[in-house]
Amino acid sequence: MIMQADEIQGGSRLQADVCVVGAGPAGIALAMALSEQGHSVLLLESGQLQAHAPTQALCEGEVADERLHSPPGKYRQRRLGGSTAIWGGRCMPFDPIDFETRNYIPHSGWPLSYEDLAPYYPQANALAEAGRFIYDAGDALDPGTGPMIAGFESSRVLTNGLERFSCPTHFGNRYARRLELAPNIQVLLGANCTGLRLHADGRAVRELEVRTLAGSRFSVTPNITVLAMGGLETARLLLASHDVVAQGVGNQHDVVGRYYMCHIAGNVGTLTIHGPARNVRHGYEISPEGIYCRRRLSVVAHEQKRLGLANAVARLHFPRITDPAHRSGVLSGLFLARKLISYEYSKRLNDGAPPTTAAYARHMLNVLTDPVDTAAFLAHWLSRRSLAERKFPSVILRNRTNRFSLEVHGEQVPQAHSRVTLADTVDALGMPRLKVDWRYSQADIDSVRGTLDVMAEEFARSGKARLDYNRHTLEEDLMRFGAYGGHHIGTARMGRDASTSVVNGDCQVHSVHNLFVAGSAVFPTSSQANPTLTLIAMALRLGETLSQRLRAERSPLELKEAA
Numbered sequence: 261m262i263m264q265a266d267e268i269q270g271g272s273r274l275q276a277d278v279c280v281v282g283a284g285p286a287g288i289a290l291a292m293a294l295s296e297q298g299h300s301v302l303l304l305e306s307g308q309l310q311a312h313a314p315t316q317a318l319c320e321g322e323v324a325d326e327r328l329h330s331p332p333g334k335y336r337q338r339r340l341g342g343s344t345a346i347w348g349g350r351c352m353p354f355d356p357i358d359f360e361t362r363n364y365i366p367h368s369g370w371p372l373s374y375e376d377l378a379p380y381y382p383q384a385n386a387l388a389e390a391g392r393f394i395y396d397a398g399d400a401l402d403p404g405t406g407p408m409i410a411g412f413e414s415s416r417v418l419t420n421g422l423e424r425f426s427c428p429t430h431f432g433n434r435y436a437r438r439l440e441l442a443p444n445i446q447v448l449l450g451a452n453c454t455g456l457r458l459h460a461d462g463r464a465v466r467e468l469e470v471r472t473l474a475g476s477r478f479s480v481t482p483n484i485t486v487l488a489m490g491g492l493e494t495a496r497l498l499l500a501s502h503d504v505v506a507q508g509v510g511n512q513h514d515v516v517g518r519y520y521m522c523h524i525a526g527n528v529g530t531l532t533i534h535g536p537a538r539n540v541r542h543g544y545e546i547s548p549e550g551i552y553c554r555r556r557l558s559v560v561a562h563e564q565k566r567l568g569l570a571n572a573v574a575r576l577h578f579p580r581i582t583d584p585a586h587r588s589g590v591l592s593g594l595f596l597a598r599k600l601i602s603y604e605y606s607k608r609l610n611d612g613a614p615p616t617t618a619a620y621a622r623h624m625l626n627v628l629t630d631p632v633d634t635a636a637f638l639a640h641w642l643s644r645r646s647l648a649e650r651k652f653p654s655v656i657l658r659n660r661t662n663r664f665s666l667e668v669h670g671e672q673v674p675q676a677h678s679r680v681t682l683a684d685t686v687d688a689l690g691m692p693r694l695k696v697d698w699r700y701s702q703a704d705i706d707s708v709r710g711t712l713d714v715m716a717e718e719f720a721r722s723g724k725a726r727l728d729y730n731r732h733t734l735e736e737d738l739m740r741f742g743a744y745g746g747h748h749i750g751t752a753r754m755g756r757d758a759s760t761s762v763v764n765g766d767c768q769v770h771s772v773h774n775l776f777v778a779g780s781a782v783f784p785t786s787s788q789a790n791p792t793l794t795l796i797a798m799a800l801r802l803g804e805t806l807s808q809r810l811r812a813e814r815s816p817l818e819l820k821e822a823a
């Protein structure tokens with residue numbers, strides 16, 4: 261059942277086995293998993309089925325340095341389905357090394373292994389509509405499909421790793437009907453959790469305070485509460501709930517909001533691949549089940565360990581869009597139309613400095629002198645992107661010169677002073693807004709430099725390609741647009757030690773036995789991968805954990821009646 265929170269009588273006390281706060285991909289996956297096991301679920305969603313400006317404004321906050329991090333209201337969506345309403349659909353799992361304690365990466369190591377999470381990845385892949393859980397090109401693509409770079413072989417650099425792309429699936433649209441028909445799920449739209457109220461000893465959640473923008477108030481008293489609100493809002497609610505624990509729920513050791521990570525990303529250098537253009541497979545390939553896939557470069561795990569490198573991948577990319585020297589009518593057209601493109605993608609079509617009149621003129625000339633490719637691109641984009649149910653993931657252009665930049669996407673080393681805190685201002689519900697102070701370190705830049713050096717060495721050794729990049733401007737290239745995208749990671753990190761983490765290996769807040777966190781907020785490290793697939797898998801694992809716990813807590817009579 262899906263209904264409006266304003267339909268709930270003021271002062272009511274709702275009950276459920278589990279209350280899930282937040283109906284993004286983690287919350288929806290968790291609610292459906294629990295429902296299938298027969299448990300009653302109350303799913304609270306701040307937003308509506310569609311975008312709602314007054315609700316979206318609740319995300320607004322402050323940023324310590326806007327050159328490094330977008331305003332908190334960007335990239336996030338308060339609506340059923342959360343930010344899957346605007347995501348690009350890129351899916352890939354974390355790597356086994358991501359879960360390990362690496363002595364060269366401070367604060368690394370998860371209280372679970374890749375093997376603990378692996379059973380849940382296939383179902384996560386299915387929910388994201390990304391096809392089979394196969395992420396090696398040799399197994400996922402048709403037999404006989406050529407290599408990424410003809411003739412290039414290396415024991416240090418992999419080229420067969422894949423990204424798979426969702427439709428991209430909007431979890432609100434895709435699963436609304438399933439949520440509505442589930443007999444033991446109640447979804448409340450416009451329901452804002454404004455407080456976690458603990459028992460006097462602070463060891464359990466007593467109730468959740470819920471408010472609507474229209475002024476209605478009621479409470480929820482579940483057996484178990486799960487926060488699935490994303491990396492920023494989860495920390496905000498924990499910190500703002502400080503009536504019993506002065507520092508905020510789960511924050512006795514001042515860890516909530518700390519170790520905030522995104523990803524280190526940017527376009528770097530020039531990769532020149534020798535030989536004809538047919539020697540390179542740099543674009544999207546389609547798997548037998550019809551899923552767009554793309555290959556990427558990565559350094560093997562044992563080399564990462566030997567050289568002390570954080571995890572990172574690189575994709576073959578076109579030249580820098582803002583520089584009209586590329587002479588591409590398509591790229592220049594994208595640059596000229598950047599104000600018509602959504603914030604998430606147009607941000608990287610700006611170079612930090614206003615373009616000159618001469619640059620505008622050269623971009624316009626590129627469009628006028630490259631009409632065939634421009635027309636072909638527009639026709640392809642209309643048919644395969646704008647009008648297609650499974651959308652072509654991004655701009656890929658014919659490359660006549662075999663010269664590419666590398667689009668790097670790297671893990672960030674966790675730092676305690678990269679954090680989110682409560683601001684002095686409040687939103688329309690009286691909740692303190694967030695202040696985001698995201699930081700990177702020299703270790704992040706040095707690690708990417710080390711990764712690029714390994715790739716350059718292997719390309720040179722093979723004789724099949726050459727990678728050149730400016731070591732002196734690498735930091736500028738990677739930080740030109742600051743933190744990458746909406747990957748909000750680590751503000752309620754997982755660990756065995758309550759003094760350095762917020763939740764344990766089962767995602768339970770250390771100090772509160774019936775409070776759990778779902779989503780990328782619990783990730784101790786960020787991996788090279790976009791977080792969505794892994795946070796769905798983690799939610800499914802949490803669903804099994806909670807189901808076992810609820811069954812264990814039921815009385816023998818209840819179990820007999822259920823049988």
